[in-house]
Structure formats: C-alpha cells, structure tokens
Amino acid sequence: MIESILFVFENMPLLLKGALVAVELTVLSILLGMVVGLLVAILRLYGPKYVKKLMKIYEWVLRGLPILVILFIIYFGFPSLGVNIPAFISAVLGLGLRSSAYQAQIYRGAIQSIGVEQVEAGLSIGMNRAKTMLYVIVPQAIRLSLPGFTNEFTIVLKDSPLAYALGIAELLKQGRNIIVTSFRPFTIYLTCAIIYFLLFHFFYYLFRKIAEVYEVPGYIMSKKS
C-alpha cells in the first residue's frame, strides 16, 4: 500500500503534466465551441431562411457523429485534401466544433426562453433591436445557459482523453506510458480517475461560484442548480 502511494507520487509530475494538457485542450475547445456556438445560435434564430436551415444541418451532423470519427477525419482525412493540421489543433478543432453544436442548442434555448414581451418592452421604450438584445436578452440568456454550459464543459473534459488517439500526451496517455514500463494498470488508472474527478469537481465548483456571483436577487436562478 505504502509502496503504491510512493509509486504514484514518483510519477505525479508526469500525470500532472498530462492533466495540464487535458485542461488546455478542454478550455480551448470550449472557447472555440462558445464562439462558433453563439454564432450558430444567433444565425439560427435571426438569420435568413436558408442560413437557418444550414445551421440546423450543421448542428444535426455534428451531434450525430462519434467524436473519435470527427477527430480521425480532421487529423487523418483532411491531409488527402491538402489540409495538414497538427495533432493538438486537430483535437481542439474536433472537440470544439462538436461542442459548438451542443452549445448552440444551449444558447438558443436560453434566448428563446426569454419572452417576446421583453423584446416588445425594450422596443417600446425606444431601444433598437441590437440594444434590446445586448441589454435585455443576452444578460438573462447567459445566466440561463450556465447550467447547460457547465454540463457541456464537463462533457468535453471527459472526452479529452480521446485526443490520445492522435498521440497527444494528455493525462490518460501519460498514464499508459507509465503502465508500459511499470505494469501497474490498476494503480495508475485509479490515479488518473481521481485526477479527472478532481478536475471535474474544480470546474463544476468554479462555474457554480460564477453563477452565484452574477446572480440577480429574486430572479429565476436557484443557488443549488
């Protein structure tokens, strides 16, 4: 037992290095997914008819593919079209674009859940459409989308080990490298599981704190969501 703990400590720097890569991968993917997802959500709600349709297809396709297939297409498939993307960026693109399809739904749902009467109220006091969006709809929509966003963040975090298939040395890959020479799968996989769980918990807590800090007293958000 003590020997196992020492063994884990000995290998901790490598595992933490892998964990940092996992976090980088997740945060960058989520940011990409946020930018693209917001754009898709807005275009799907307010764009011209054919753009709406196009966005719907975009969401539909990306939500319907396994993430590993998306990663393989980007990393191994695109080079035959002359587009050669390094592994890390491929992983961010794959995870990020897939996430954008889900995030688009989260934001669209949040925007839609705010009543039309609020837009009408905004217009009636002399705001134009853009201002109504910016000052009335968006601040509420962000708050409403936080629980969904938190969930999506943790999903991307938990999917990040798949980047291992592209040879990225994230946490799981580092773990496997240690197992190859030490042959102690249980100890190492358990340690990886604990690190993943702690990361999950940390971000979950962080987003809940953000939700609390920006909460509007008396508004629909509940503290323990």
Next chain:
Amino acid sequence: MNKSLLKLGIIILSVFLVFSLFSCGKNEKEVLRVGTNAEYPPFEFTENNEFKGIDMDLAKVLGEKLNMEVKIHDMDFDSLIPALNAKKIDIAMAAMTVTEDRKEQVDFSIPYYSVDQAIIAPEDSNIEINEEDDLTEYTIGAQNGTTGQIYIDKNFIDKDKMNKKQLNKYPTNIEAITDMLNGNLDLVIIDSSAAKGYKKMKPIKTIYTIKTGENYAIALRQDSQLKEKINTALKEILKSDQWTDILNRYIK
C-alpha cells in the same frame, strides 16, 4: 468572491492558454519526424518522459548519420501507416514487421531485426503446446494490428479451426498480458523480442515459438526521397559497435 478579481482571473487564464498554443519553437536543422508507438518495450517506451528503447536509440543514431534533427511522434500503432500517408511523419520506427499487406500501403527500408512469434502463458500455467494446432483449444490474446493477431486470424480463424471468440484483440500487449494474468485468457501471442522484455516485469513464460522469421524494418512513404539515404546509413550502423551497444542495453 470579488467580481472583478474573477473576471481578471478568467482573462489571464484564457490568454495563457491561447499563448501556449503558439509556443512552438523553430529550428534550423532539417527535421526527421519519426512516428512510433511508445508502448512496446524493449523497442520503444518512455521513462521520465524520455523516449527509450532499441528503435528510439537507433533513430537517434540515424539522425546523426543523416544530419537531421529527430523528432518523435508517439501515437497508436494502428495510426502509424495512416500518419505516414497523411504526411504527419516521415518514417515509422515501431518494431514494425515487413508484410505484404503493409507493403501495399508503405515502403520499407532494409530489415534491422528479426523475430518469431512467441506464445506466452502465466508462469504457473500448465498448458503445453507441442504443435501449432494445439493452440485451437485455448483462448488467445493479441495486440490488434500486430503480426501475431494476423497470424491467428489467417491460419486458424479464417480456416475455421478456431472460433472467432477465441481471439481477443487489445489496443496494446499490456492489456492482453494483464487480462491473461487476471485469468481471462489462456495465452498471448507476441513478438519473441517483446516476450523477453515483458518477462523481466511480469510472471510469464514462453511456452511455444512459431518460427515466422519476420523482419523489423523502418516504414517510409512510397514516394519518400529518404529511402536510399536511410538504407545506406542503416547498413553502416548495423555493422558498427553502436548497434551492438544498443542491443546489449535493452536485451541480453
């Protein structure tokens, strides 16, 4: 928690993350991108985040001879040939056996090592294999995509001597051996050289050897300009003391 402090924290974090993306260095020497699957001692593995093993040391010497800077790309064994053809790597050094199927996809250098297929069992096992066909009575594990797995598929399963369920395929040998030691498998088929390496770590024994006389070679793209250069360098290295040193370092 303070709002502005939180905002600042988030901004700093995102800036740091974006910059870490662009922190790739530049180098003057021509780079030789070597693909491998560093989960295969004694040929390739990592120790303290450094690539080690026979192939990795050979790659280093090869880089010196070619006056190129060696950069190791670690990936799945199954991904190596696609990565070569997608120009992600220049050569693959991963204890790769020359086979006809692989030759359709990639080119190979001259061979640098020769192995057979070993059948391994737990040390306390009393299974006896006297001839190849004895294998049909047992469940066997293998790393997917390896010559061992292909051998069982071609010679036993395709000929209906064995049930498909008797061959379990794993991402690497580690899982196969672990599963065998956990009692879920009877035997594992593996390159004889790797069997020697694993024997140092786990209670296993080689109970039978299938003489396949396979050759390990460096895989290259079919249109690669490097083939002649690599073959010339490899011939020199194989004759040198450096090569004996490398072998002695990892297998005795």
